[in-house]
Amino acid sequence: MRISVIGTGYVGLVAGTCLADTGHRVICVDIDEERIARLKRGELSIYEPGLEELLTRNIEEERLSFTSDTGEAVAKSLLVFLCVGTPSLENGEHDISALMGAAEHVARVMDGYRIIVNKSTGPAGTTARIAARMRELTGHEFDVVVNPEFIKEGAAVDDFLRPDRIVVGCEDVRVLEIMRELYAPFLRTGKPFLAMDLASAEMSKLAVNAMLAARISVMNEFATFCEAAGADVSHVREAVAADGRIGAGYLFPGLGFGGSCLPKDVIACAAWAEKLGLDAPLLRAAAAVNDAALRRFIGRIRSFYGEAVARKRIAIWGTTFKPRTDDLRGAPALRVIDALLGAGAAIHAYDPVAGKKLAALYGDRIRVAAKNYDALVDADGLVICTEWNEFRRPDYDRMAELMRERVIFDGRNLYTPATLEQNGFQYFSVGRG
Ligand SMILES: NC(=O)c1ccc[n+]([C@@H]2O[C@H](COP(=O)([O-])OP(=O)(O)OC[C@H]3O[C@@H](n4cnc5c(N)ncnc54)[C@H](O)[C@@H]3O)[C@@H](O)[C@H]2O)c1
Known part of the structure; x- marks a missing residue:
């Protein structure tokens, strides 16, 4: 054809x-x-x-x-x-x-x-x-x-x-x-x-995105409960994912979903419902929980450093909204970077494929590293925003040597807290006690 x-x-x-x-x-x-x-x-x-x-x-x-x-x-x-x-x-x-x-x-x-x-x-x-x-x-x-x-x-x-x-x-x-x-x-x-029919096909797409967004938001809400209750959301997630009625996809808690589809489609659907005179409380909640997850994550970094954040150099690993793409649209990392820049911190970011796009977006307001460890030189902390594979098993000794302060804020729960502690890092992840 x-x-x-x-x-x-x-x-x-x-x-x-x-x-x-x-x-x-x-x-x-x-x-x-x-x-x-x-x-x-x-x-x-x-x-x-x-x-x-x-x-x-x-x-x-x-x-x-x-x-x-x-x-x-x-x-x-x-x-x-x-x-x-x-x-x-x-x-x-x-x-x-x-x-x-x-x-x-x-x-x-x-x-x-x-x-x-x-x-x-x-x-x-x-x-x-x-x-x-x-x-x-x-x-x-x-x-x-x-x-x-x-x-x-x-x-x-x-x-x-x-x-x-x-x-x-x-x-x-x-x-x-x-x-x-x-x-x-x-x-x-x-x-x-x-x-x-035409309308049902259009609605199917919105319903799928709403369902995926809701799953992530439910887990992010449980991450907050887990922190308050001294539980570990990673274990909870495994138990939930093993349920045949639920399945494993889109259950990872963290700094929230991003991208050019999920956030905008959920909000658009809720706005459209309102126009039709309907309420869409679940959609609004999925979006609000997602926003709160990111604000909590940023808030944790801000409260750790306090006013001194203005004198800190923060490394960022991963800036795309998910791994294996160069898409920065709606990426949570951009909000993290903007918040830290706004507080006066210096940013040294690394992304395996989006470096050029990032440099074009921020110009000389941030430094973009060509290699992941380069971003860590003299860093007062590392923030992980995207779960690229190469971040999963890093060389902790090398990281410790390069960084000025051994602090990691992990928005994707990549590491085991005990391992990081043994390696001399202060480690903050999501929903783990
Ligand atoms: N990105 C995804 O993963 C994904 C997945 C499923 C559905 N969608 C949906 O698919 C649609 C496209 O998304 P995308 O991410 O590919 O968008 P995109 O922004 O990556 O690409 C859109 C392209 O259309 C071009 N364009 C705009 N107006 C044009 C015109 N009049 N004539 C020719 N080209 C024109 C733009 O220059 C751009 O290159 C959106 O509605 C999105 O919600 C996206």
């Missing part, structure tokens, strides 16, 4: 590349011309494990190409995927203006029948609104499909190639068969293809 993908961010680039890998001819479009120029040279615009090899192969085999010309791409495609960002408006709702803009552009350049597949996240009714607006702009026939994306950054290629399920909201049986055929190569292990 001939496919165009509008938006080459984390979702569009992964979707376009993986679809090309099953034999389709895919043209990816972006309004960011620099991004397109880099992609044409085979240079990734994002860090995503496994993507580069797939991208290069599919460019070489002429199944995958890039353009900033929406008209050129749409002219050659039956299916047009919309994968543009839907960030938060000031009131918390999804800002679907870029998505609507992309759809309007497609409508203006369409020269015949097209299937418009919306992968961007928005409230139920978004795709119906897109269809209504497109009908105002074009006389050509088209169908719309909702196909929410459930990939996780850091494992996005694997998630796309081996999804837990495919959700398709669609009103036309022939279009549904086309979507079924498109996804058949990814569902050979028997995972379900779930067909439903």
Whole structure:
């Protein structure tokens, strides 16, 4: 099939590349011309494990190409995927203006029948609104499909190639068969293809994110209880995760969830509920507990140093919102850095892949280390914000030698408190007595 993908961010680039890998001819479009120029040279615009090899192969085999010309791409495609960002408006709702803009552009350049597949996240009714607006702009026939994306950054290629399920909201049986055929190569292990109406498909995405956010927030609430009651949330988590009714994912307590999806989708859903005259107490609570977890973590660092924080040099390990991505959007580390900078501390940060982005974001307000131990030189404390693998078993002797004060604030519970104590560190983690 001939496919165009509008938006080459984390979702569009992964979707376009993986679809090309099953034999389709895919043209990816972006309004960011620099991004397109880099992609044409085979240079990734994002860090995503496994993507580069797939991208290069599919460019070489002429199944995958890039353009900033929406008209050129749409002219050659039956299916047009919309994968543009839907960030938060000031009131918390999804800002679907870029998505609507992309759809309007497609409508203006369409020269015949097209299937418009919306992968961007928005409230139920978004795709119906897109269809209504497109009908105002074009006389050509088209169908719309909702196909929410459930990939996780850091494992996005694997998630796309081996999804837990495919959700398709669609009103036309022939279009549904086309979507079924498109996804058949990814569902050979028997995972379900779930067909439903447009609004239910949109709602499914929001419900999944709400559920994941709530799980983390429940564990963060228990982390607070554990601290007060002298219990260890790591043991509690293991007991909870072993329950077959619950499972192990998204139960790790810490400094809270971040990223470009969970926080904004939970808040947007709550704001949208309010607009509908409904209450969404659980969603609001999930967001509030998450915010409180981060504030508690920052508060612990601040109260440890007191006013003297202004004379301290603090090392940060990990700045992305999760490991195996370079995405800094909504990363808790940025709030930690901002709070410590605001209190006058000097920051020396290290991240395995986001160093350049971090330097671009903060300029000379922070120092960005090229290697993890470099960040520790003369540090008065280390704050761990992301659980990159390389931080899990560090050389404690080397750390102790490099640091001025042996203090670690661990937002991801990577270490055993007794081990750190034996190595002469003051160690603060989350929810452990
Ligand atoms: N990032 C994730 O892990 C993830 C997972 C599931 C769903 N989603 C949802 O998917 C959508 C896209 O997310 P993302 O993280 O890929 O966003 P992103 O910001 O990484 O990428 C969006 C891209 O769209 C481009 N764009 C904007 N307007 C355009 C237009 N008119 N024409 C062509 N390109 C245009 C931007 O330049 C950008 O490159 C969002 O709704 C998000 O909530 C994201």
